[in-house]
Amino acid sequence: MRYVQLRAFHHVAIAGGFSRAAEELRLTQPAISDQVGKLEAEYDVQLFDRRRKQVALTPMGEKLLAVTHRLFDAEGQALDLLSESRALRAGQLRLVADSIHHVLHVLSTYRERYPGVQMTVWSGNTETGLAQLSSYDADIAVLGDVAPSRDFEMIALNATPIIAFVAAGHPVATRPSLTFAELAELPLVMRELGSRTRRLVEQRAGEHGVALRYAIEVEGREAVRDIVATGAGVGFVSEAEFVAGEGLTRIPLSGPPILMEEALICLSERRESKTIKAFLGIARALTN
Structure with missing residues (x-):
C-alpha cells in the first residue's frame, strides 16, 4: 500500500x-x-x-x-x-448554520483579524449540519439540540424562546399571546421535517394534548417568512431571529418558554486546525 x-x-x-x-x-x-x-x-x-x-x-x-x-x-x-502563519493568511473555513445570527459578532471579529481566510457559509438544520461535519464537508457548525459528546468540541452560545409570527393584517395579529389549542384551529406554515423549531413546537403541543396540522410545509426559515408575510398563516421562529417590521407581527406563545439553545460545534479531532482553533478562540472570548 x-x-x-x-x-x-x-x-x-x-x-x-x-x-x-x-x-x-x-x-x-x-x-x-x-x-x-x-x-x-x-x-x-x-x-x-x-x-x-x-x-x-x-x-x-x-x-x-x-x-x-x-x-x-x-x-x-x-x-x-x-506553516501556521500562512494558514491564517490564506486558508479557508467552511461553516454551516441553522441560523448565522448567533455568530455574526464572531464572524465579524474573525474577518478583521484574518482577512486572508476565505469563508464559506451554508444554511442547514441540525441533522444536515452534523452530517456535514462528520463527512468533513464543513469545519464548524452553529446548531442546537446537540447532546454533549466526546466526538464534538462545543461552545454554548445563547438560548432564546420560540415565538409565533403573522402578517400585520392577520386576524390574530393583535392577540397578546396564542395557546396551543388556538394554534390547532389556525393555518400553520411549518418548517421541513428535521427542523428543530418544528420539532420543539410539536413536542410542546403534544404535552398540551394538541396535534398541530400544517397548512403549508416549506424548507427554510426565509421561505417561511415570505409565505407568512402574504397572510397565508402562522409561522414560528426563535425570537432572536425574528426581524421586526417587514409587515410582520410577533406573538408570544402561552406557557413556559420553548427555548432554542445554540452551540458552536466542530469535530474534536479537528479542533487543532489553525483556522478552526482561531474561530473557536474568538467565540470563547466573546461569549464569556
Whole structure:
C-alpha cells in the first residue's frame, strides 16, 4: 500500500469520479485508475462499484473513506502546524448554520483579524449540519439540540424562546399571546421535517394534548417568512431571529418558554486546525 494509492482512492471517493479526481490531482485519468486498481488488487477488495455512470463506494470503500478522511485531515493539520502563519493568511473555513445570527459578532471579529481566510457559509438544520461535519464537508457548525459528546468540541452560545409570527393584517395579529389549542384551529406554515423549531413546537403541543396540522410545509426559515408575510398563516421562529417590521407581527406563545439553545460545534479531532482553533478562540472570548 502506497500513499499515492490512498490519495487517489480518497480523491475519487470525495470527487465522485475518476475524471474529477484526476483534475484535482493534476494527473491523467488512467494514472488515477491504475493507482486505485493496484490498491484493490493488492488487498483483493473492491472499493468502488463501477457498474453505474457515477462510481459509488462499496461498503469496504465507505469504511476506508472514514479512515482516509482522518489521515488526510491529520496531514492538513501537520501542514498547518508547520506553516501556521500562512494558514491564517490564506486558508479557508467552511461553516454551516441553522441560523448565522448567533455568530455574526464572531464572524465579524474573525474577518478583521484574518482577512486572508476565505469563508464559506451554508444554511442547514441540525441533522444536515452534523452530517456535514462528520463527512468533513464543513469545519464548524452553529446548531442546537446537540447532546454533549466526546466526538464534538462545543461552545454554548445563547438560548432564546420560540415565538409565533403573522402578517400585520392577520386576524390574530393583535392577540397578546396564542395557546396551543388556538394554534390547532389556525393555518400553520411549518418548517421541513428535521427542523428543530418544528420539532420543539410539536413536542410542546403534544404535552398540551394538541396535534398541530400544517397548512403549508416549506424548507427554510426565509421561505417561511415570505409565505407568512402574504397572510397565508402562522409561522414560528426563535425570537432572536425574528426581524421586526417587514409587515410582520410577533406573538408570544402561552406557557413556559420553548427555548432554542445554540452551540458552536466542530469535530474534536479537528479542533487543532489553525483556522478552526482561531474561530473557536474568538467565540470563547466573546461569549464569556
